[in-house]
Amino acid sequence: MCLAFFAVGVHPTYKLVVATNRDEFYQRKTQDAHFWEDHPTLVGGRDLEGGGTWMGMTRSGRISLLTNYRDPLHIDPQAPTRGALVSDYLTGPEAPDAYLQRIAQNGxxxxxxxxxxxxxxxxxxxxxxxxxxxxLPPGFYGLSNHLLETPWPKVVRGKEKIKPLLLQQTLRPDDLFTALYDEHRAAKDALPDTGLTQEREEALSSMFIKAGNYGTRCSTVVLVDHDNHVRYTERVYDLSTFAYRQNDFTFTVDPAS
Structure with a gap:
């Protein structure tokens, strides 16, 4: 996952709104969102190389997402897969704050x-x-490949596009997907400096990325209303035509699940 927006405790109808883009190398093997056979209460996509996920939710209401922090000069190819940080939480019993405190000890x-x-x-x-x-207190947040709320151009642009939608009584996933499918690239003088070439920084500066063999492969929208009804919707893009197939899941949060 490389771009996420989420609103918690600020919408009149939905206690939680999540809108995300997952960016990845095109050749990396991935499954669409589904209820996992080995963990049937968990819905999310699956990384078939690392075994974890970039985002998921359970019928009991556990939810998690991950973005990479871009630091190409300090990549360890032997480091453990980050996707397991999401799936281990979703499939385990640990409280989220306790889980994160434990992860932080060896982060x-x-x-x-x-x-x-x-x-x-x-x-x-x-x-x-x-x-x-x-x-996190109630609010509307943006996250890319730096720290939470770092005002990278794509984060600022995405918040500007999505904030008006949060004023509507009813949200449509289609409107959030349309906001996420934005190929506008940042001006050169606004690009972050993360150790990549300027050309690469520019290619990665759009909300929806198309950059050769790398880019946005799917988008996900999650809406949870105040009665705990969940709509979890994923669009998976054909990487040649960028037509999409859509996967929809609805359920009601049951803490006993």
Missing amino acids: KRYNGFNLVMGHPDQLWYYSNYKEGVDT
Whole structure:
């Protein structure tokens, strides 16, 4: 996952709104979102190489997502897979704050990441590029490949596009997907400097990325209303035509699941 927007406790109808783009190399083997055979209460896509996921939710209301922290000069090819940080939380019994506190003790084992997790009423945040675990107050947040709320152009642009939608009584996934499918690239003088060439920084600066053999492969929208009804919707893009197939899941959060 490389771009995520989420609103918790600020919408009149939905206690949680999540809209994300997953960026990845095109050749990396992946499954569409589904209820996992080995963990039937968990819905999410699956990385078939690392075995984890970039985002998922359970019928009991556990939810988590991960973005990479871009630092190409400090990549360890032997580091453990970051996707397991999401799936291990979703399939385990540990409270989110306790889980993140435990991960933080050995966070430097992993290549850079941001991790958001919790349940529709409360989210927590941790990055192994900062100290401490944060309890997130109600608000509207943007996250890319730097720390939470870092005002990279794609984060600023995405928040500007999505914020008006949050003023509507009813949200349509289609409108959020349309906001996420934005190929506008940032001006050269606004690009972050993460150690890549300027050309590569520019190619990765759009909300929806198309950059050769790398880019946005799927988008996901999650809406949880105040009666705990969940709509989890994923669009998976054909990487030649960018037509999409859509996977829809609806359920009601049951803490006993």
